[in-house]
Amino acid sequence: MIIPDLAEEIRDGTPNADSTEDVIKLSRCMLRDGLVPDNDASRTRSEFEDLFGSYLDHNVSTCLRHLRDLDLVHRWVEGAETLIIHDRRDEIVNGEDLERLVVEEIERVIVDLQANDPSDKSDDTAAVADGGRPGGTRVLRDTLAEALEVGHDDVEDELRSGDVLDRIGKLGTAVTAIKFDSAVEKGREYDDIRFIRNPYQYELSERAMNLINA
Secondary structure (H helix, E strand, C coil), X not given: CCCXXXXXXXXXXXXXXXXXXXXXXXXXXXXXXXXXXXXXXXXXXXXXXXXXXXXXXXXXXHHHHHHHHCCCEEXXXXXXXXXXXXXXXXXXXXXXXXXXXXXXXXXXXXXXXXXXXXXCCCCCHHHHCCCCCHHHCCCHHHHHHHHHCCCHHHHHHHHHCCCHHHHHHHHHHHHHHHHHCCCCCCCCCCCCEEEEXXXXXXXXXXXXXXXXXX
C-alpha cells in the first residue's frame, strides 16, 4: 500500500528517529485494516502489540507516540476511564453494586478458610490459636493471618473491616497469599476484584487521511 505524502510527513517529522520506517509501517497497517475516521474500527496498544509486535523492529508504544506527536493518530477512551475487573467471573462489572460484589467474594474466602480449619474433634484445634499444629501442617488460616498481620482468631473480622476499597485490598492480599503458599490450596473459587485504566483506542486522524488522499 503506497502512502507517499503520509510517509514523507513522517520522515520529515522524525528526522533523527531510528524508528521512522516502523512508524510508516504501522500507519500503513492501520490504513489497511480500516482504522480510520468514520469507520467503526479501532485498536488498543496491546492489540497492536499482539498483531504487529514481531513485524516491527521498534516497540509499538514508540511508533504510536511519534504518530501522536505528528497529529497523525486520534486517541480516545471508549466508555469509563476506569474499569472494574471481577477476576473470578472474568468480566467487567462497572455499574454493578460494588459493595455486594466485594462482600460476596470475601465471604467465599471466609467459607473456604473455615472449612479448612481443623475439626473440633481434632487434636490440632488448640494449636490454631498458637499459629501452629503438630507436624507443622499449614492451613489457610495460617497463611491469611500472616498476610494480614493479625492473630489467627481475627482473620474473619479483619477481612470484613474497613470501607469497600480497604476490603478490596485485603481480598487481593488474601488471594495472592494463598496463590503463592505452596503448602495450602483453595477449596472453592474466589479471586481479585481490581481496577484498571481503560486503554486508549487508536485510529488514523483526519490529518493523516488528508495526506493519504492528497
